[in-house]
Amino acid sequence: MLKRRLTVILGLVLVVAGVIVKNKLSAMRESPTRNAAGVGARAVDVAVVHNGTVAITVPITGRVRTERRMLVNAEVAGTLLPTPKPFRDGVSFRRGELLAHIDDAEVRSQVLAQKSAFLRTLVQLVPDLKYDLPEVTTRWEDFLGRVSLEAPLPDLPTPLAPKERNYLAARGILDQYYTVKAQEERLARYRITAPFDGQVTGANADPGTIVTPGTRLGELVGTGDFELEAGVPAAEARLLQVGDSVELRGTDGSGQWTGRIGRISEAIDPGTQTYRVFVDVAGKGLADGLYLDGAIHAGTVNEALALPRHAVHEEGRVYLVQDSALTWADVEVVHAGRERAVVRGLQEGQQVLTERLSAAHPGMRVAPRNGGR
Structure with a gap:
């Protein structure tokens, strides 16, 4: 009798336990539909539309x-002399400072000799001008007074009338003048000065080095x-x-x-x-x-939104998240750069997919991360 009662009680316990388990399972199956429509959807990154003024940057x-650089090359032959400031990498020079000096003693003496001969010719010319061309004597006397052995020759008096020009040419004045000027130009090439403020790089010149025309001494970088x-x-x-x-x-x-x-x-x-x-x-x-x-x-x-470049697809379309699903939306692409695009045509508060999804398609179930904030 006792054994029969235990069997009945055990059966009742099993029935009650089965009912409880069934109810639990039913609740678990129904909860996604009732309480969380987003459960089971893929979480994605979105941008909430807030139209405004967008700066376009490239x-x-x-x-x-x-902006300024110059190769420093020798234009004449000779021996490099020491300079007040060494021509070395990293040394800075101000405009007009001496970069390099090639021995010019011989050439300088030649220029002085030619200039002295020209000066002697001028001294002999002035008395003759007083008789032959008295109207131009004054300006040639002034020119003679400005000629110095230590300074470059001044410019010739101008303009030269045909008669005056022929008179000077016949006496070798013009020939001597331009010969001296050419020698002065050549003499100036023995001293290389900085045409702008800069710093030396690639220096390849030491005092005592014998250089020839075209020898590279270095580079001056502004x-x-x-x-x-x-x-x-x-x-x-x-x-x-x-x-x-x-x-x-x-x-x-x-x-x-x-x-x-x-x-x-x-x-x-x-x-x-x-x-x-x-x-x-x-x-x-x-x-x-x-x-x-x-x-x-x-x-x-104005009235635009900046998005990652990959969020804007061909034909000017973006994915919006509506009712937990993806849907296409057409936009006006104002600017498409390498990293971002600027678009118009979206409504305030809409959610734009900004995450790269290789399998994205309209109707795909998604859920914005952090509620789309």
């Missing part, structure tokens, strides 16, 4: 070069004003104008400079399909050969 990378050259794709180059502002920084993020577009090449590089853009920039920390990243400010667009 990213660039390029190398800085000085300091202060620099130029950055960068390639810009044809589609973006059309947005640029001379004078546009450019924000620059080091490729490692260090340093900041502001420049402006100085010129834009009209020829496209057939290999890269880019135009060359040259940015004028100056400031501390810049050096010839330094690479910089930058962004060119190419204007603004």
Whole structure:
């Protein structure tokens, strides 16, 4: 009898337990439909539309070069002499300072001898002019007074009337004058001075070295004003104008400079399909050969939105998230750069898919991360 009662009680317990388990399973199956429509959908990144004024920027990378540089070459033969400031790598020179001096003692003596002979001829000419051409005597006396053995010859009195010119040519005045001027020009080539402020690089000259015409002594690189050259794709180059502002920084993020577009090449590089853009920039920390990243400010667009470039698909369409599913939307692409695109035509508050999804398609179930905030 007791055994029968235990059997009945055990059966009742099993029935009650089965009912409880069944109810639990039913609740688990029904909860996605009742409480969380997003459960089971793929979580994605979205951008909430907030239309406004968007600045169009064109990213660039390029190398800085000085706007002024000059190869320092010998134009005459001779021996290099010591200079007040050594011509060495890293040494800076101001405009007009002596870079290199080639021994010119022999040539200088020749010039002085020729100039002395010319001066003697002038002294003999003036008395004859008083009788032959008295109307020009005064200005030739003035010219004679300005001739110095230690200074370059002054310019000839001008204009020369035909009669005066022939008179001077017959007495060898013009021939001697231009011979001396040519020798003075040659003498000046023995002293090389800096045409601008700069710094020496690639120096290859020591005092005592014998040089010949064409011998490379080094290079003078200008300091202060620099130029950055960068390639810009044809589609973006059309947005640029001379004078546009450019924000620059080091490729490692260090340093900041502001420049402006100085010129834009009209020829496209057939290999890269880019135009060359040259940015004028100056400031501390810049050096010839330094690479910089930058962004060119190419204007603004009103009532627009900036999106990652990959979020805008062919034919100007984007994916919107509506009712937990993807759907196509047409937009007006105002600007498409390498990294981002600027579009119009979206409504405030709409959610745009910004994540790369290889299998994305209209109707795909998705759920914005963080509720699309």
